[in-house]
Amino acid sequence: MSNNDFFTVAYKVLSYLKWCYENGKSPDVDILNADTFNISKVQFGNTLKMLKDHGYIDGVSITRTLNGTLVIAISNASITVEGLQYLAENSMMKKAYNVLKEVKDWLPGF
Numbered sequence: 001m002s003n004n005d006f007f008t009v010a011y012k013v014l015s016y017l018k019w020c021y022e023n024g025k026s027p028d029v030d031i032l033n034a035d036t037f038n039i040s041k042v043q044f045g046n047t048l049k050m051l052k053d054h055g056y057i058d059g060v061s062i063t064r065t066l067n068g069t070l071v072i073a074i075s076n077a078s079i080t081v082e083g084l085q086y087l088a089e090n091s092m093m094k095k096a097y098n099v100l101k102e103v104k105d106w107l108p109g110f
Contacts, residue, residue: 004039009047012037014056014087017079027077045070048077056083 013032020027034044051057059076 004037004043006047006050009037009039009043010051010056011087011090013047013051014079014083017057017077018084018087021079027074029074032074032077041070041072045072048072048074051083054082055080056086 016032017027019025034041037044039047045062048057048060049062052060052062056079057077058080059074059078061071061073063071065071
């Protein structure tokens with residue numbers, strides 16, 4: 001999995017918004033942007049739209065202008081309960097994967 005695929009970027013966005021929630025901070029547009037994740041503005045906008053459409057984040061506005069430019073407003077972005085659940089479940093899946101990988105390393109024929 002590359003560092004800029006959807007799931008990696010989504011996990012990082014959700015993790016940052018979780019940190020903001022836990023620390024009583026508003027998202028910083030200098031951090032929550034396409035350049036931070038080394039992706040295009042289009043991919044960043046699409047990622048935020050998918051996260052919003054699936055109920056993982058709220059407070060994000062994504063508008064496409066007549067000339068096709070994306071205007072993304074994230075100053076009110078926040079993680080939802082669904083987003084927190086997504087992070088928790090994927091953290092558990094990663095731990096399970098690491099355990100299975102470790103078991104595979106020391107079990108012959110597995």
